């Protein structure tokens with residue numbers, strides 16, 4: 001059922017969502033609301049349902065019950081994965097997937113939103129607005145100086161940033177980012193927190209991450225999932241001092 005009140009300031013609305021796999025309830029009556037322009041960090045132990053929640057939002061998995069609404073009246077349970085991507089939800093999986101044999105700049109150019117085939121994007125003259133959009137994205141992802149480098153030559157962390165840039169090129173309203181700092185150096189991790197904060201000035205973002213130092217650096221509201229439901233929600237200090245969160249997650 002659509003939310004009772006018009007959610008003009010809400011980009012994502014989950015209400016009473018459940019899904020089971022072979023009788024095991026991976027998501028259990030999950031309710032969560034994300035404001036437009038908000039960045040939210042999702043934490044929780046292994047098996048808490050974080051990935052399944054992302055799968056539900058992107059249409060990879062269908063809920064058994066409950067509502068998922070995006071940007072007003074879009075009932076996401078009625079759309080398939082491609083349609084949901086077109087509505088403006090971009091997802092980055094943990095492992096970076098960039099075009100290794102292309103330059104950093106061409107990776108962005110190939111990803112730009114618009115009615116272009118991959119080859120046209122590279123070989124045709126780009127429209128007047130594109131160079132500036134590419135420059136803008138390269139600056140956001142800290143790769144302006146590496147634009148002519150093959151993506152294969154980037155560090156692991158830089159490949160993660162490039163893939164985030166490729167998502168930005170699609171101009172999503174909501175970005176879902178899964179464990180971006182796994183395998184990064186401490187310096188890259190801290191830069192990633194700054195980078196995501198920059199992105200969150202213009203996009204709504206959900207970040208799933210286990211690295212609590214990074215989550216603290218993000219400085220945003222945190223939701224801790226456990227057994228498919230919200231266990232605790234609030235500031236990092238509030239959530240990390242919650243005895244239930246310490247018991248099931250932080251005190252491991």
Ligand SMILES: Nc1ncnc2c1ncn2[C@@H]1O[C@H](COP(=O)(O)OP(=O)(O)OP(=O)(O)O)[C@@H](O)[C@H]1O
Nearest residue numbers: 021022025026044045046047048049050051052053
């Ligand atoms: N397609 C599936 N078939 C069967 N069980 C599944 C499926 N997808 C997820 N599960 C189960 O649902 C539960 C939640 O898994 P999920 O991957 O969402 O957890 P998570 O919070 O992302 O964990 P992690 O931090 O390890 O990535 C787990 O017990 C998992 O084994």
